[in-house]
Amino acid sequence: MKFNLTNKDLQSKARAGIVSTDHGDILTPIFMPVGTAGTVKAVHQRELKDDIKAHIILGNTYHLYLRPGLKIIEKAGGLHKFNGWDKPILTDSGGYQVYSLSGTRKIKEEGVVFQSHIDGSRHTFSPEYVMDIERTIGADIMMAFDECTPYPCEYDYAKKSLDITHRWLDRCIERYKTTECPYGYSQTLFPIVQGSVYKDLRIKSAEYIASKNMGGNAIGGLSVGEPAEMMYEMTELVCDILPADKPRYLMGVGTPTNILECIALGIDMFDCVMPTRNGRNGMLFTSQGIINIKNEKWKEDLSPIDENGTSYVDSFYSKAYLRHLFSSNEILGLQIASIHNLAFYVWLVGEARKHIIEGDFLSWKNKMVKQVSTRL
């Protein structure tokens, strides 16, 4: 994997670049749709590629390991072959599940003992094992195994957690360096900065991660319930420390506003379940603002879903029709909302990139933040 930083905004810390992988290029800033179980929920690969124009999608180590399991993925020749996505894939390590499934796991120095949310069976994820799993899944970008701390989080716990995440990182790197992709292309490991909302911990972590000199770096443990201002503060602090010549990935963020603000702070890559999950729950993000398509006000509105939208569903279907689909619990509604939202997210970061290159990013961003956060 290579990163070519092509443009720097003069009025903010925003940048544009190209991440090159063996499965193709990723133009940054980029939004990466989340495909936890090897599928971006409710969206076909063809729509993902041709309509939404996603450059890269996510998969999840924990979920794929439990189901369908490594055997079948290996037999298929990796996740790309298994799900038919021949562009780049990034796998989250399961560190987020250490946080979200906290009721069914135990953290030890060796690793994390999990209980499967599916059948209750016990499994152990060590940093080494997670690297092996991610090798088998075959993602172009593999995430280090970390602990995503909750919010709020006591300083002492955050510090302890950070230290273990760092020790796990060393073990991840060691395993990463002594193994290779079973399918013949290259895979890159991204370490993850933690430290909750504590400046000194974030600085310490960012410096540690920077010193590892990996192909790209991630910021985790944010957007877990802390105020947005706190998230921006931590993001900026960390971005200023992480090397400029490596892509920076802010994990799990966020709303369109969050993304625009964090691009301005120097983030290159984002992922979030919001466009898909909230879409399935009736929330549409548009350049003019946020729509809850289930609301009665759209009942007789036969105008297009999004007049300015780039996806074919935006002009092909009306708001009233989409509302009808949601009211009737029709599966197509989930598909349309997911396609629309993903296309909007990808369009939004693409526009950001365009304005960074053209040099008027900041004014465009400020105008856009107001628009996209409006409630329609």
Next chain:
RNA sequence: GGGGAGGUACCAGAGCGGUCAAAUGGGGCAGACUGUAAAUCUGUUGGCGCAGCCUUCGGAGGUUCGAAUCCUCCUCUCCCCA
């Protein structure tokens, strides 16, 4: 014509003398959702001058300190027999 069952909030349906403005489900309305245990979850659903009051359980009258609940008549619906 004879016999029986029943009419409860938007719908279905519990309640059968006071703790009932009325369970529960559906529907309606609104909100939440940030490296996905989510086609999920939460709230609300008679009115108002809202810690209280007013009007509601087919209609009218009655019994009672007190009625959606008991009695009388009326009315409508459904089922069985002829």
